[in-house]
Amino acid sequence: MYTVGEMLREWRHRRRLSQLDLAIAADVSARHVSLVETGRSRPSTDMILRLADQLDIPLRDRNQLLLAAGFAPRYTQRPLEDDALAAAREAIGRVLRAHEPYPALVVDRRWNILMTNRAVDQFFADVDPELLEPPVNLVRLGLHPRGLAPLVVNLADVRAVFRARVRRQLAVVADPELTRLYEEVLAPGGRDEEAGSLALEADVVIPMTLRVDGRELNLFSTITTFGTPMDITLDEVAIESYYPADDASAAYFADR
Structure with a gap:
């Protein structure tokens, strides 16, 4: 020890x-x-x-x-559904609702989805129900052939972005479950890794391109976290918000 x-x-x-x-x-x-x-x-x-x-x-x-050091722990960890986190949960809900008609969701440190807004529902419509059984993992769902992968035009780029983000997490804190997720879904290999790496080097922001209803939607994402949390759960949750990267994509959501 x-x-x-x-x-x-x-x-x-x-x-x-x-x-x-x-x-x-x-x-x-x-x-x-x-x-x-x-x-x-x-x-x-x-x-x-x-x-x-x-x-x-x-x-x-x-x-x-x-x-x-022989001291008692300082920080508690309660489920997001706990009554003690009601105010934080309501704040998160407001952020999700305010982001509509664009999709947004909440994930924990292992990329399990905790909450979503209504704009996310349309993208889950054709996903295999087994992948939507809790806990729903965003990385696995996004890259699985029975998940969102068939919708993603630039799948190599998206995989490379996820790979880079999970690698950064593991470089900071060793997490066996996150390591297993990385090995299962993100382990590099072949042209997929090469294509994604080239794209990451060439652009400042890598959009995710989805083919939906016969149209291609270009989206980029931002991450929101709590600034001064005192609870471990709040320290580890993040709100992933997606925005249209061009006028045509914005028009699609405006019509929903």
């Missing part, structure tokens, strides 16, 4: 910071950072959270740091 100092050092290496960089950001001495990392100084709860904040460590992993 790792000590809190070893865990902080690992996070610092992941963020590619020196002890001096972290010390300046956290307003402590580099010597103190060194003492904490080597176990010669036992950090307080406040010190752990200060360093974790500067290292942008997810709340789930901050709890692990506190436990390793």
Whole structure:
């Protein structure tokens, strides 16, 4: 089992910071950072959270740091349906509804879909019902031949975008379930990877092109997260909002 100092050092290496960089950001001495990392100084709860904040460590992993140091966890984790998260859930619902007629959905850290707006329904109409049994995974659904893949014109590009995003997640935090998803759906190979990589290098934003009702719709997405969550669930949810990338695509949604 790792000590809190070893865990902080690992996070610092992941963020590619020196002890001096972290010390300046956290307003402590580099010597103190060194003492904490080597176990010669036992950090307080406040010190752990200060360093974790500067290292942008997810709340789930901050709890692990506190436990390793002998302290109680600071952050709770409740289902999004919990009464305690009613205000946050309503805020998310408002964002989803306000985005209509364009599609938007909410995913957790493993890309499981938690909520959608009504504009998403039309895209799920021809999906195999088995893929819509909870938990519905956006990556698997989007790339599966019985899911949304038949609608996606530039499937190699979309796969490359998902691959890059999941790789970044795994580079920050090892997650066995997310690793299995990557190996199942996103493992690179052949022309698919090459074509997607070329497109990613050539453009600033890679649109997703869908063929729907005999028309091609070009969409790009943005991600919204909670700014200062105190609950692990809220820390890990993201709202994926899709926008038309051209006038013809915008006109399609305006007519819905």
